[in-house]
Amino acid sequence: MATERDTLRRRLDRATAHLEPPIAVVDLDAFDANAGALITQAAGKPVRIASKSLRCRALLGRALAEPGWRGVMTYTLAEAIWLVRTGVTDDALVGYPTAERHALAELAADAGLAAAICLMVDSTAQLDLIDTVAAAGRRAEIRTCLDLDASWRPMAGAFGGRLHVGTRRSPVHSAGAAGALAAAIGQRPGFRLVGLMSYEAQIAGLGDAPPRQAVRGATIRLLQRHSYRELVHRRAAAVAAVREHADLEFVNGGGTGSVALTAADPAVTEITAGSGLYGPALFDAYRTWRPRPAAFFALPVVRRPTARMATLLGGGWVASGPADPARLPTPWLPSGLRLTGTEGAGEVQTPVTGVAAESLRVGDRVWFRHAKAGELAEHVGELHLVGADRVEGTVPTYRGEGRAFL
Known part of the structure; x- marks a missing residue:
């Protein structure tokens, strides 16, 4: 039986099939x-x-x-x-x-x-x-x-x-x-x-x-x-x-x-x-209310160093704050992926492992959640707005409008 996250992955993949990753979307x-x-x-x-x-x-x-x-x-x-x-x-x-x-x-x-x-x-x-x-x-x-x-x-x-x-x-x-x-x-x-x-x-x-x-x-x-x-x-x-x-x-x-x-x-x-x-990953650690994940970014699989590992292009979009693993982006879709302890999320490549990594092929996408919210927008010039299973519009981030305030 398909899980809610499986359904979300298929929906995001269908909606953005015409776009080249890395991309960022808002559901x-x-x-x-x-x-x-x-x-x-x-x-x-x-x-x-x-x-x-x-x-x-x-x-x-x-x-x-x-x-x-x-x-x-x-x-x-x-x-x-x-x-x-x-x-x-x-x-x-x-x-x-x-x-x-x-x-x-x-x-x-x-x-x-x-x-x-x-x-x-x-x-x-x-x-x-x-x-x-x-x-x-x-x-x-x-x-x-x-x-x-x-x-x-x-x-x-x-x-x-x-x-x-x-x-x-x-x-x-x-x-x-x-x-x-x-x-x-x-x-x-x-x-x-x-x-x-x-x-x-x-x-x-x-x-x-x-x-x-x-x-x-x-x-x-x-x-x-x-x-x-x-x-x-x-x-x-x-x-x-x-x-x-x-x-x-x-x-x-x-x-x-x-x-x-x-x-x-x-x-x-x-x-x-x-x-x-946006519902970033850090808010998964709250009891009273957890927002629905709404902001994601996708990276492409570019190689398979082992049968149980896939390597993605880019990914080092680390959140501000104390330097600990909680500030790293979270591989979210497909479920069952994790970062490696030796490399984490890298500037030009990010290896992922876990059960789901075995089925990933070169060219597939892995969807991440940023640890924080707006910092995601510092890495992309535009956000693709997804409704149902299609992109309803594309809007610029501050960066996309040539604005970098901090």
């Missing part, structure tokens, strides 16, 4: 289903799409056209300006502080852009930089969002603040520090504080059910429960402290891995998500 049925599932989890709160997870204007537009999706979180200011100028959005939140002087000058000189784009800040030094590019009084007012560090620091007092669970982001961790920075922004001419963001990476970006690691999974879940409880109280206090100095338009939080949990926090008014639309 529109899975993409749309994931978009709807994320909105359901958000429980009535709007979802802001993380552009770095898609890196394709057409698919950003497809998600934003669905009810419940609103606004874009970009990863650079230059990207935000491009998305606004090309009509993708009129509500762009830059997810990280910027030192892009040329982009800042462009923003400061255009009141329309300044009204559509909000910059992330966690220090008055970032305000100083903006003022050196364009002084207050001779530029448009700059909208800002305060980045509250969402990491968990248990027993920080006893250990001098050295125990840190989460990513190293903003230096603003306490409600008092958030209020102090909000007050400083409020006193600076040419700036307006309109938002607060806190990304709980240790919850949203860390799978709580890593395969074959039961003890580690239980430890992660315990840490996440304690971290969430602490953050709910601290975020509420920070929002209250900031509101003493600014009229906040939004409080942003979360990511694909914590949409439902973050939406349950009363202080949060909007959620960010993006990776769940």
Whole structure:
């Protein structure tokens, strides 16, 4: 009996038979289903799409056209300006502080852009930089969002603040520090504080059910429960402290891995998500919700070094983050393939082994899932959009449009 993955393989092979690999595709049925599932989890709160997870204007537009999706979180200011100028959005939140002087000058000189784009800040030094590019009084007012560090620091007092669970982001961790920075922004001419963001990476970006690691999974879940409880109280206090100095338009939080949990926090008014639309392999390690795999890339079999191994052309599309096997792409179709421990995924060749490798012939295709989401788009100039068993359209990635922001 054919499995679901066997059916998917035949469908992708039929749809793309006229195309030469390496190619990347997005299964529109899975993409749309994931978009709807994320909105359901958000429980009535709007979802802001993380552009770095898609890196394709057409698919950003497809998600934003669905009810419940609103606004874009970009990863650079230059990207935000491009998305606004090309009509993708009129509500762009830059997810990280910027030192892009040329982009800042462009923003400061255009009141329309300044009204559509909000910059992330966690220090008055970032305000100083903006003022050196364009002084207050001779530029448009700059909208800002305060980045509250969402990491968990248990027993920080006893250990001098050295125990840190989460990513190293903003230096603003306490409600008092958030209020102090909000007050400083409020006193600076040419700036307006309109938002607060806190990304709980240790919850949203860390799978709580890593395969074959039961003890580690239980430890992660315990840490996440304690971290969430602490953050709910601290975020509420920070929002209250900031509101003493600014009229906040939004409080942003979360990511694909914590949409439902973050939406349950009363202080949060909007959620960010993006990776769940593509359903990359890292999200197979989550218990609460696993998106349907929607983004794939295919490589051709070019030789058979042994009867139980096939070698593919290319494949070294490794995800960012800590250097471990989880960042390697996953051979997905046909099922029953695995990378070798000695070569992994290589720049010009990738050997695969396993039961399914015995039946592969030169010229056959192997379909992979990237470990992360939007980084796939950095390796291809276009994405083929598959509906049913045909390609319904082909759209450029950022790279395909000549854009490389990071």
